[in-house]
Amino acid sequence: MEAITGEFLGFLNLSWQSAVMLIISGILMWLGIARKVEPVLLVPIGVGCMLANIPLGGAAEAGGFLAILREAGIHTEIFPLLIFVGLGAMIDFEPFLQRPYTILLGAAAQFGIFGAFFLAYLLGDGWLRLLDFSLRDAASIGIIGSADGPTSIYVSTMLQSKYTAAIVVAAYSYMAMVPIIQPPIIKAMCSKEERALKMRVIVGATSKRTKILFPIVTILVVGLITPKATPLIGCLMFGNLLRECGVVERLSLAAQNELANIVTILLGITVGGMMAGMQFLRPETILVFVLGIVAFSLDTVAGVLLGKLMSVLSGRKINPMIGACGISAFPMSSRVVQKLGLEANPYNHLLMHAAGANTAGQIASVVAGGVMLMLVPIFA
């Protein structure tokens, strides 16, 4: 009888933590399938979470297939880097190249990373010691504010945080929730007049040479100053070079489709597999999620504040709302700003301006990740 309960009848070994995680996995799959919230990620994450919490299944334990994927793809940082190749091949940086000043909005909107990091460290080892947050954990939690899943995985893994799974799930969940998080903050900070402010339409294309040189110059500038960001920016810009150089269309399409899709499946199910109840259900996990929303909110506030300053300095030629797009969540935050602009003025089309800041935010978030990786070991 003992052999039967020990090896079969998994439900007899179900702990309350595993039961809660099975419910959470169901919610994730429901959000993805029924509500269409980031289904590409939430469906694989939900399934991975379910597999990891079935007692005696062993999928996420040493030797299990999810553990092997974790070792091979997450601990080596290969999955986030490969995702970045696909992402780079998908992103058209032309809106940014037409408005290069938007890179400053991207820079400002990384403040949420550092704000949330500081708060996490104050709650942990830095001052109150209420939670088990070391400097490295706090930096990894702050990076949720990069609004970028691969960067969050890469930085939290490199810093060997105990909360990588929670950080990654929070980063992807909040990216999906950008249309809920950002509008109230933007509305509170910008009057209707400011939201209705129209921006000049930019006509004229960017030259082919500029588009080809952009990824190369970006790798050199970012890599030579923050070497720790080289793998991330290198893969992102490699993908973009495949797209723009015009001679390897087959590779560009493979990066955008086959590569990105395969790695997304593997990454999603592996991240879900890291959500084993015993490790995941801790008070710290809840705080990781709270600090994640703080990071996204501070990103938005800082971006809009710089947007307001640039609006004043430019003689009201810049709509301050586009500062909110400095957060990297592409293209969700561009759509949010476009919608708010149209609500305030039916003829106010801000999408391309917002996309400029949004793609700039993508670069800025990678730089911020590299800066964090560079500074934390120095000050730890």
Added chain:
Amino acid sequence: MLNALWIVLVGMVIIFAILGILLLAMILLGKLFQPSEEKKRNNS
């Protein structure tokens, strides 16, 4: 706690510095390699 404050301050300064340099490089690239007149006409 001071070390965390330093990370915040130095981090934001470095980010603005790197992206400021990138901004200058992009402006320079834009000036050096203007799109052809024909393409400009097609887009306008």
